[in-house]
Amino acid sequence: MVSQLGTMNVTVAPVDKFREFLLTKKMRLTPEREAVVTAIYSSHDHFDADQWIDSLAGRKGSMLASRSTVYRTLHLLQEAGLIRKVARANDREVYEHDYGYPQHDHLICKKCGDMIEFPNEMISSVLETVAKEHGFRMSGHRLEVEGICANCSRPPQRTHRKLDMI
């Protein structure tokens, strides 16, 4: 059957893929692990551990997963190929979905911190060539392009407020 997740070009939902992965390691898809996966796949934004710790372990009464479990699950999800580290911001690892979405890298604005995705077929093919030349078995890459985004490099021109006519 086909996935009901419109934008994704996969047939197996992330949670299911994760379950499969866990099976191969004799591990279980616990409610906690499921909560983490669900949370992470509820949106396609970049994220770091803390975000989910806040929302999953934050509320005292109804904890969905503890800090430790979030971290532990993040590792598992990486192994499973469901997420990957894309950058490092504020001393935290930044992750993103790595399943069901086209390959891309990021332009990172060092002023506003915005991360702009761009497709990386060109780069991948260059890297494959390079790797082959070196007898290097490439398994992945991480490319952070640093600079100032269009918005932030606009001249002083005060940040558009309601009324912009003097």
Add this chain to the structure above:
Amino acid sequence: MVSQLGTMNVTVAPVDKFREFLLTKKMRLTPEREAVVTAIYSSHDHFDADQWIDSLAGRKGSMLASRSTVYRTLHLLQEAGLIRKVARANDREVYEHDYGYPQHDHLICKKCGDMIEFPNEMISSVLETVAKEHGFRMSGHRLEVEGICANCSRPPQRTHRKLDMI
């Protein structure tokens, strides 16, 4: 006059460039800062903070620069464009010279940790195109290609010892 540093294609020695940079910030090239620069530029290997802390702050009697100073100087050297972060290994930032050497990126073996440099003109030009398309003012990039190096991917074939014939 021309640099006496054979392999480098610069006319101003690193230390001097650093001094110039410091001047623009009303800072001084202290003996400690000089020691750090000298140490770092004594070889072209990749390095992390700890390496220099060990060798500069290690000996009790004759400390050349303290832990704090090494870290502080590393930041300055980055600002000055003399070094750059290239990767992250063992939870430490890995730096390399970023002055007087041709642009390149790295293939990083996740087995032995070896870092293989390769020229990146192709990649840079792709990135410049991409950046332009997004009105992004690129100032640099960091590319880590992960995989297994030729050496490590060779079949079991025991690591060549002295006698390799049975």
Add this chain to the structure above:
DNA sequence: CTACGTGCAAAGCTTTTGCATGGAA
């Protein structure tokens, strides 16, 4: 005399780990 620098030690932060408890098979 004033501003810049340094070393020391303590603090900061994210991420990891040890341990006792709890639950699925």
Add this chain to the structure above:
DNA sequence: TTCCATGCAAAAGCTTTGCACGTAG
């Protein structure tokens, strides 16, 4: 019963920072 998992709290480990003292100009 036997593992696999979790939460809590403490530990780890790199890097940063506050502070008091020195010292170049």
